[in-house]
Amino acid sequence: MGVKERKALEKQIRRNQILDAARTLLFSTGIDSISISKIAEQAELGVGTIYFYYKNKEQIFVALQQEGVAILYSTILQIFKNKIGHQEKLTQIALSYYRFSEEQKNYFDIINYFLSSPIVFFEPNLKNRIDMSGRKILLIIRDIVADGVLQGVFNEKDPGKFSIMFWGTLHGLIHFKKLEGTVLENESHKELYDYSVQKLIHTIK
Amino acid sequence: MGVKERKALEKQIRRNQILDAARTLLFSTGIDSISISKIAEQAELGVGTIYFYYKNKEQIFVALQQEGVAILYSTILQIFKNKIGHQEKLTQIALSYYRFSEEQKNYFDIINYFLSSPIVFFEPNLKNRIDMSGRKILLIIRDIVADGVLQGVFNEKDPGKFSIMFWGTLHGLIHFKKLEGTVLENESHKELYDYSVQKLIHTIK
Amino acid sequence: MGVKERKALEKQIRRNQILDAARTLLFSTGIDSISISKIAEQAELGVGTIYFYYKNKEQIFVALQQEGVAILYSTILQIFKNKIGHQEKLTQIALSYYRFSEEQKNYFDIINYFLSSPIVFFEPNLKNRIDMSGRKILLIIRDIVADGVLQGVFNEKDPGKFSIMFWGTLHGLIHFKKLEGTVLENESHKELYDYSVQKLIHTIK
Amino acid sequence: MGVKERKALEKQIRRNQILDAARTLLFSTGIDSISISKIAEQAELGVGTIYFYYKNKEQIFVALQQEGVAILYSTILQIFKNKIGHQEKLTQIALSYYRFSEEQKNYFDIINYFLSSPIVFFEPNLKNRIDMSGRKILLIIRDIVADGVLQGVFNEKDPGKFSIMFWGTLHGLIHFKKLEGTVLENESHKELYDYSVQKLIHTIK
DNA sequence: CATGAATGAGCATTCATTCAT
DNA sequence: TATGAATGAATGCTCATTCAT
Structure with missing residues (x-):
């Protein structure tokens, strides 16, 4: 060396x-x-x-965010490799993100920090790195859907678009966890999440 | 006087x-x-x-948030009152939130501040006020769906749940606007949004 | 009227x-x-x-201080009137101040505020009022001692001086309550207080 | 270097x-x-x-308090080392505290700040440091008394207790300096102080 | 390479007091 | 008498960043 x-x-x-x-x-x-x-x-x-x-604090945050995404990714990759049905895979992926937001709340927070904060400027390079780390997750979902289509299990013209919609829905709904006890009076947030996931999957059946 | x-x-x-x-x-x-x-x-x-x-800074933020929600609400209420089809109403509502997030970005940010930040504590009263202001929007959506079901236009057992899923999806997807240029390489974010809205509506047809 | x-x-x-x-x-x-x-x-x-x-905040504090002293005074007056021995009276008075500092801590604090704070200036009138309220307590002690001397129970040339020393000791020792756990490692503060009271009384026997 | x-x-x-x-x-x-x-x-x-x-304001106050205690301690240590009688030592120590409270009033105030204020919380470590600094002074007094007992000059079973009582009396009486002109109409505060010191010493003769 | 001293603007909040009505 | 709006200095404390060594 x-x-x-x-x-x-x-x-x-x-x-x-x-x-x-x-x-x-x-x-x-x-x-x-x-x-x-x-x-x-x-x-x-x-x-x-x-x-x-x-170079600055943000760079450290990015590194932590990457860690978080990597952890999430590896979980999802496991699910992807499982020998289970396509629909089951999507369901489990959705569930795993929900769990991640609870069990790895701190990682979720830091991912959210980059996704939700109104902060304007990042160096292009940095931004690219941040965004791309999440991309691999979306690609897994896309592949599952695309494969499902090939196998005749799903029916969806644009698996790429769907994967983003899928993830966006999960992400948005997790934010609504805060509304438990107020807006979600009688609804259980988890039930709502599950309901939505099933609904989503149903759209491509 | x-x-x-x-x-x-x-x-x-x-x-x-x-x-x-x-x-x-x-x-x-x-x-x-x-x-x-x-x-x-x-x-x-x-x-x-x-x-x-x-009383404190938060109270001012809440007042601004309420303003934002009120603006959004009034737009949505207009749509609700329009003599247009149920599906069209949902489409327009979704569109109006998208526009709101762009044209009233600052109001969107402050609403988002309360919804997305990992902030710790609010007085219960305050939290209630914040959360409930958004509730009226969800109720409009629920009513549209419920009415659509009555009219035989839609098919959905739980319009309440659906309304939250609907909004959650919109909310989550708007966050993904940030991914334009990176993850969303070739996708137009707006197209993606529209696609998702149609998909959503499709699930209750 | x-x-x-x-x-x-x-x-x-x-x-x-x-x-x-x-x-x-x-x-x-x-x-x-x-x-x-x-x-x-x-x-x-x-x-x-x-x-x-x-006129200002201080005036209110003074009023509260007077209340505190009045409460303490009435307790001590009771003891004074009791048909018990002179020595017993002093013992009980000392005990009552100890209790007062614990059970009426807030009143004790405000009395202490005027006695211990390094604050320089009070209007003479005010100061007079503050100080004189405590005087009556000292006079009781003096009278007990003087009477004890008359009765041949005590031996003290200057009961006035002694009463102040007596009260000063109690007051100073109560402050040392704070040292419990540090300086007073093995000593019980209460024991120390009792010990001192007996010592004090012994000096005039 | x-x-x-x-x-x-x-x-x-x-x-x-x-x-x-x-x-x-x-x-x-x-x-x-x-x-x-x-x-x-x-x-x-x-x-x-x-x-x-x-780390914070308190730490600075503590440093000042320690300075004050150190000054006082060194004075008292000098007296301790003097080749004078036991009783004389105690008398001089008492006198030196009186002088300290006048000539080093600001140091006295800051020591008093920690001893008399109803302040709530100190880090245990800090509190320990504050309290223990004063301990050395008490130990000197205890040693003088204990030695006096050995030499047959004094008679006291518990020199430790006595030292605290001794110091507590001095401390409390100094607070009463404020009463000069009001409660202490005709009394000279200094005379009162001296009277008390002699009285105290007398109890262990 | 590594350090850590220095900065000073910035923060949310409190408060005794005044004074026009 | 009684009010309560207005003040603005003051508080303890934090922080990202720089730079001479």
């Missing part, structure tokens, strides 16, 4: 060290209380060092 | 003056840059005066 | 109404959280009205 | 610079008027810088 490689490796190690610290904070006190100096303290590094490895 | 009425009127005027200032800020620099002292400056009032009329 | 008397009576009623409010706050949230506007709200009066009846 | 040492030294200098500023304020306008921003201004530093060196 040459000097270059070792340097690169060390750099990666430091980056991970910083990310570890940020993740610890994310999970211990939530997204709102992450600050660079807290990360530095947690990572046992100087503040300046953080800035050497990440 | 007695002294009492005049006082009450003046008080209302001041409240509006403050809200005007907050709205101006909301529309000029976005929700993230609204602070009490900026509102005070904009309104040409002392900071303390703001607190005399609104 | 003439107009003058009625007016005076009404004025007194209002003053009490204000004091009631202040006392309620004192006992519900403690001395630190008493503010004029809170008093006004509690009393269902305007802020300006408070200032009509009390 | 290495870089590390120099850095540490500079850091200490800055901490002192801040403390100097705080002390200046303490001595010019009293404890009540110390605020972080005033300290920053006085120290010609940014507010943030203050917080870099002291």
Whole structure:
């Protein structure tokens, strides 16, 4: 291993060290209380060092968001590989996102941070990275639907569009969890979610 | 007009003056840059005066959110009253939310602020007010569907559930507007939205 | 009853109404959280009205302090009147102050506020009123001692001085309650207090 | 001297610079008027810088309190080391506290701040540090008494208890300085103090 | 590479008091 | 008498970022 490689490796190690610290904070006190100096303290590094490895706070958030998406993706990939029916796959994927929003709330929050906040400007590069990480999930859904169509299980002209609609619905509905107890007086939010998923799947049968 | 009425009127005027200032800020620099002292400056009032009329910052946000919802509601109410088909009504409502998210982006942001942020605590009263303001919109949709079912145009056992799914889908998809240019490479976001709306309506035909 | 008397009576009623409010706050949230506007709200009066009846916040505090001292005084007066020995009287008085500091903590705090805070300036009149209210308590102690001397139970040339020393010791020791758990590692504060009282009494035997 | 040492030294200098500023304020306008921003201004530093060196305002107060206690302690230690009688030592210690409360009034105030205010919460660690600083003074008194007992000069079963009573009396009586001119009509406060000290010492003879 | 000191604008909120009505 | 609107300084504290070493 040459000097270059070792340097690169060390750099990666430091980056991970910083990310570890940020993740610890994310999970211990939530997204709102992450600050660079807290990360530095947690990572046992100087503040300046953080800035050497990440241009700014946003970059760290992006890295965490990628982690979150990766976790979600791997779950969904498992489902994709299962030997179960197409419809069942979609149902399980939907369920897994619901669970993710609850069990990995902090990761969900940070994904949501990029998706829902009215923040205007990201460097194009960054934005690309953020967005593309989620794309793979949509592609899985698309593939399931497309394959279902091939197999004659589903009937849908544009699996790509559908996959986005599918995910958008799930995402929107999860936000409505907040309305439990007020708008959703008698409705169980989970029931509502399941109902919607079935409805969605029904549209391509 | 007695002294009492005049006082009450003046008080209302001041409240509006403050809200005007907050709205101006909301529309000029976005929700993230609204602070009490900026509102005070904009309104040409002392900071303390703001607190005399609104208990805290959140209350001002709520007032703005209510404004936004009211605008959206009135648009949707118009559509509801139109003498057009049930399906057409739903289509137009969906369209109007899309437009709202673009043309009244700042109002959309503040509504979204209450719906999407991982924020911790609201006084129950406040939360109720926030949530319930949106409820009327859902009820219109429910009524359209329910009436459609009565008329034999639609087929849906639970119009209440459907209305929430409908809105959730719209809401979630609007968030995906951000993905234009990255994930949505070739897709037009608007086309996708329309596609989804038609799909949704199709499920209750 | 003439107009003058009625007016005076009404004025007194209002003053009490204000004091009631202040006392309620004192006992519900403690001395630190008493503010004029809170008093006004509690009393269902305007802020300006408070200032009509009390020149400033301090005046209200003084009134509360007087109440506290009055309560303490009446307890001590009871003990004074009891048909028990001189020594027993002193013991019970000391005990009653200890209890007062615990059971009427809020009154104790406000008395302490005037006695311990480094605040410099009070109007002479005010200061006189504050200080003199406590004087009666000291006089009781002095009388007990003086009478004890007469009866041959005690031996003390200057009962006046002793009464102040007696009270000063109690007061100082109560402050040390805070040291429980740190400086007073193994000592029970109450035991220490009792020990000191006995010691004190012993000096005049 | 290495870089590390120099850095540490500079850091200490800055901490002192801040403390100097705080002390200046303490001595010019009293404890009540110390605020972080005033300290920053006085120290010609940014507010943030203050917080870099002291976690919060309380920490600065503690530092000042420790200074005060240290001054008092060193005086008392001197007396302890003097080759004078046991009784004389106690007398002089009492006198030195009296003088301290007059000549170092601001330090006395800040010590008193921690001892007398009904303040709610301190980090346990902090509280420990505050309380323990005073402990050393009590231990000196205890040792004098204990030694006096050994030498047959004093007669006291529990020198530890006595030392606290001794100090509590002094402390409480100093508070009564405020009553000069009102309650203490004809009494000289100083005379009263001396009287009490002699009385106290007498109890262990 | 790594550090960590320094910044100062920024934050939400409180408060005693005044004064025109 | 009584009101309550208005004030604005003041509070403790946070934070992303910079930069000299």
